[in-house]
Amino acid sequence: MQRILSGIQPSGQLHIGNYFGMMKTMIANMETSDLYVFIVDLHALTSVQDRKKLSTGTLEAAADFLSLGLDPEKCTFWVQSDVPEVCELSWILSNMTPMGLLERCHSYKDKVTKGIAANHGLFAYPVLMAADILLYQSEIVPVGKDQKQHLEVARDIAIKFNNTFGETFVIPEPAISENTAIVPGLDGQKMSKSYDNTIPIFLDDKPLRKQVMAVQTDSTPVEEPKNPDTCNLYALLKLFAPKDKMKEVHDLYVNGGAAYGYLKQDLFELIRDYYADARARKKELLQNQDYLRDILQKGADKARGKASETLAVVRDRVGLRY
Numbered sequence: 001m002q003r004i005l006s007g008i009q010p011s012g013q014l015h016i017g018n019y020f021g022m023m024k025t026m027i028a029n030m031e032t033s034d035l036y037v038f039i040v041d042l043h044a045l046t047s048v049q050d051r052k053k054l055s056t057g058t059l060e061a062a063a064d065f066l067s068l069g070l071d072p073e074k075c076t077f078w079v080q081s082d083v084p085e086v087c088e089l090s091w092i093l094s095n096m097t098p099m100g101l102l103e104r105c106h107s108y109k110d111k112v113t114k115g116i117a118a119n120h121g122l123f124a125y126p127v128l129m130a131a132d133i134l135l136y137q138s139e140i141v142p143v144g145k146d147q148k149q150h151l152e153v154a155r156d157i158a159i160k161f162n163n164t165f166g167e168t169f170v171i172p173e174p175a176i177s178e179n180t181a182i183v184p185g186l187d188g189q190k191m192s193k194s195y196d197n198t199i200p201i202f203l204d205d206k207p208l209r210k211q212v213m214a215v216q217t218d219s220t221p222v223e224e225p226k227n228p229d230t231c232n233l234y235a236l237l238k239l240f241a242p243k244d245k246m247k248e249v250h251d252l253y254v255n256g257g258a259a260y261g262y263l264k265q266d267l268f269e270l271i272r273d274y275y276a277d278a279r280a281r282k283k284e285l286l287q288n289q290d291y292l293r294d295i296l297q298k299g300a301d302k303a304r305g306k307a308s309e310t311l312a313v314v315r316d317r318v319g320l321r322y
Helices: 016-028 051-067 085-094 099-103 106-113 125-135 145-165 205-213 232-240 243-255 260-274 276-286 289-318
Strands: 003-008 034-039 076-079 140-142 173-175
Touching: 003 016, 003 051, 003 125, 016 051, 016 140, 016 232, 034 051, 034 289, 051 076, 051 276, 051 289, 076 289, 085 125, 085 289, 099 125, 099 145, 106 125, 106 145, 125 145, 125 289, 145 173, 205 260, 232 243, 232 260, 260 276, 276 289
Parallel strands: 003 034, 003 140, 034 076, 140 173
Antiparallel strands: none
């Protein structure tokens, strides 16, 4: 079985970009792979400096995964900071990472351009991500197109380490779904908490509808033809609507007759119904937080077993054993 690894930040409400970009694929892999899923709270520190928000967000993220169908008996599911070995490996890898490799990373530049405060954690984010991946000898890492470069950084670091100290790390491969790698947000950019353009999954009906109605569209009159390939509303509808419905919508776009207001109402109802069971399950889980903590602790214990094996080899290879 291939080992597949991915994680999600507990830095805000789960949105449909998170689900289609990573979570849906990960959950589908439970039956056929050695699945590692974790909540990346250390990464979240690059944007969250609020104790309550981070700790609450971590339990929320755990409930999100479980309510959407993740079975902790069929995977390894834990919180990043509960495995301290990742921090030690990150420091060791930092000493193998050329500055130029990090300076070329687009994500750091994009976030700073968007007004996110520059700091060392944000700059060195790809090294910690590499440590997450390499510590568990991950073979496949599902990533969005925007994270592909970070996966390439992890590969470069692993190859350099192996060439310097001998074969130690598995070289990971990216898994990118071309259909859902980048889910558009309200403004047509990639849906991201950083850009404040998301549609959260677990909103109640009224705020969910308000958010969907805020999806940006152009001013083309209803009766005029429209290009579905450049419309973020159309792209969002494709994620939820059945094929026969999308054929009707496509015809309205190319022939005229697509009324954005009505289509947004359709999108709201599709999202509401798609996540109805998960929404109810999440409320139940959050009423029993000790149950969530127990699941995460068991997952961390399991993850540390693999992490300690890898780190023991790394420490020996670099000379930290004497």
